[in-house]
Amino acid sequence: MACLFIAACGGSKKPAAESPPPVADKKEPAPEQPPPEPPKPTHFSAKAALTPVKGAKIEAGTVTFEQDEGADTKVVSEFSGLKAGTYHLVIHEGSECGPNATKAGPAWKGATAAKMMFKAGKEQPGNISEEGIKLMVGGEAPIVGQTLVLHDDKKGAPGKALACGTIDKVGE
DSSP states (O other): OHHHHHHHHTSSOOOOOOOOOOOOOOOOOOOOOOOOOOOOOOEEEEEEEEEEOTTOOSOOEEEEEEEETTSOEEEEEEOOSOOSEEEEEEEESOSOOOGGGTTSOSBOGGGTTOOEEEEESSSSBSOOEEEEEOOOSSSSSOSTTSEEEEEEEETTEEEEEEEEEEEEEOOO
């Protein structure tokens, strides 16, 4: 009888109810993003505060150097009280001026192509404001850490040192 009872009940488990297939999430495609802007070029700034050497009858002045990565440098000076004449700004190898710019060292070879001359006179304020100077303010072989000397003119070449200061990085 037990066999009949098992046979009458079907003898096996009922199949499980089928579940509906999973519904895929309907995501809208992400809106297209505009391409990112290229990074702005790195900007480098340096400044030299030039102090008159002993016996020079000029006031202290400053010279700033501005450069965007991959471009030439802009040089701007602020001097006042210079006598009429021609002046040269020369970058030297030393890292300090010393008395009368004697520790400035020889002219820095990295700046041989950079001719920074200007004239002072009644009609000219006696400052330089020039772009396109071939100097590196940042990157490899920068002018930062060198000394800058203001020289008077001696037959078209730099003469006596009048003022000196170190070139220091500005910012960052």
